[in-house]
Amino acid sequence: MRIAVTGADGFIGSHLVEGLVRSGADVVALAQYNSTGAWGWLEDLPADVLDSVRVVLGDLRDAEVIGQALASAEVVYHLGALIAVPYSFHAPRSYVETNVLGTQNVLDAIRRHGGRLVHTSTSEVYGSAVTVPIAEDHPLQAQSPYAATKIAADKLVESYVAAFDVHAVTIRPFNTFGPRQSARAFIPTVMSQAMTGRTSLSLGSLAPRRDLMFVGDTVAAFQAVGALAADRWNGATLNAGTGTSWPMSRVVDEIARVVGVDLDVVADPSRVRPAAAEVQHLECDSTRLRNATGWQPRVTLREGLETTRDWMADSRRLLSYKPDLYQL
Template identity: 55%
Template sequence: MTTPASATTPATTPGPAPAPRTAAVTGAEGFIGSHLVEALVAAGHRVRAMVQYNSFSSFGWLETLPKEVLDEVEVVLGDVRDPGSVNGLVRGAEAVYHLAALIAIPYSYRAPHSYVETNVTGTLNVLEAVRHLEIPRLVHTSTSETYGTARTVPITEDHPINTQSPYAASKAGGDRLADSYHASFGTPVVTLRPFNTYGPRQSMRAVIPTVIGQLAAGKRTITLGDLRPTRDFTYAEDTAAAFLAVGTAPAGAVVGRTLNAGTGGEISVGDLVALIGKLMDAEVEVVQDEKRVRPADSEVMRLVCDAGRLRAATGWAPAHSLEEGLARTIEFFRDPANLARYKTDLYNV
């Protein structure tokens, strides 16, 4: 006689689901930071999100995320320039994504001290907290601006660093600190160096929202700076996916490395304007505004990415073409509620 399996095999009761991994994010209220928070939650993480303290208790772009996303997010008001704020944010996290930074290049000509305080000292505070609290992974954010105008293309991670603005110099300073902490203390840091990211929620200090925002507001004569520089534009969701890739990859594949994230394509600002005009079915006249032109030796004329090392280490590749990403960005700005958040008549520094 065959004995029923139930008589010989003890019944098993499924155990509790594993707790979601906690990820801490600085700069979470910003453009890329808010997209990263969404991506982390979608991947099953619980997120502790630092928003720069302000008396309005504004959570920035996090306030626009769906409720089901925000239910998995703990918002912490603080400041990366304050070590205590940073320690409280990262304690107990499995991974820290450091995106907090001052980013506007034109404003860095006016207020370079503030860039050093946030982008260098702030990064130092994050590194110290990760080191002493023994956090398993830190993803530090760099920028393609640290390369300056391309000397060879596409730009690999071996390209010389050539900082042509105070902003770029401050970011390179943070990068060097990250490298030194890995070399000196074994801090488990990986540096992601995104090229130009664009998409919904981006500030109008950047060229794509500047063009789309002005056209969405009904203008057909728009003001810009130099139309000659070329850039490698990556859609925001793809950049967020790159952060998640280096934050979750095996340590041996990424820790201690700097990895570029970009599409490998380039387009001039002038051709970009023409493409946006075509997608928005608008005849566009461009007027050059001298306020928007960088000093001659500070303008970065060409940036195009080689992301081969990131792809080999993590499998990451962009999922959106430039046309697809622009179409989704145009849709965002054409929503009156979104457009109302922007001051399309002002030069956004």
């Protein structure tokens, strides 16, 4: 099968590309254009996998480039987006241009050339939980510019299904972690500080609860959604998560055990979201996805943290996280 992946150079995207290649797919990987020709986390893939991938550098905001890159794909996994919540407070326009207009460009390419879309949403669109666990009919609440742009992108997909008969299904992952996650995320922030000898950590709020799923389980969910019957599931949204939420304070304790150090936390006000913007509780109800595909998460938090620790132990990787800096 000919498959295209936007955001292929990112955290989840690079793992998805690897999983698709190993399943026998012919993959076109769309990565963000840059003047050095770097392929992001795709360069971390094993040589035998990367040799089987056609990498295209471009920009989601460029409709012509997107149209050319997706023209021959039977399935398009759309993961390309700006995703850091704190940075969306500083640069909301760039989130609109990439996440909303970029998604429109992907939809227009599929409308023009055909194929099926697996669109990536996020649990951030739910905001702080009104009911727990969170099912797909939970109210959508934009507590950050990032969440607002993802809601807009989700609604664009919904509208193209209704108005233009585009074939699409939306997957809504909760909080994925694992190797290759960016430095702006909580687990790499804590782990990189702990693994470089710091026992006093600079962190934001530890009260929020998150449903944390290992990236291998997230990739399996993406592939399961991609295999769904196009007609029966056209326009559907499916949550992907473990169904268990962890307070961030407990996650710090788990990381300390995995790394083998004692950690003290120092509150850093610059890392705390505005009070009304903080999503306090995310816990997934993935019943729809499990019933539709038989998918279920298999990796525990402890196992996932150990795998992440082992991957990060490479000194080159560890120092690339710049643990002394707060990454937006």
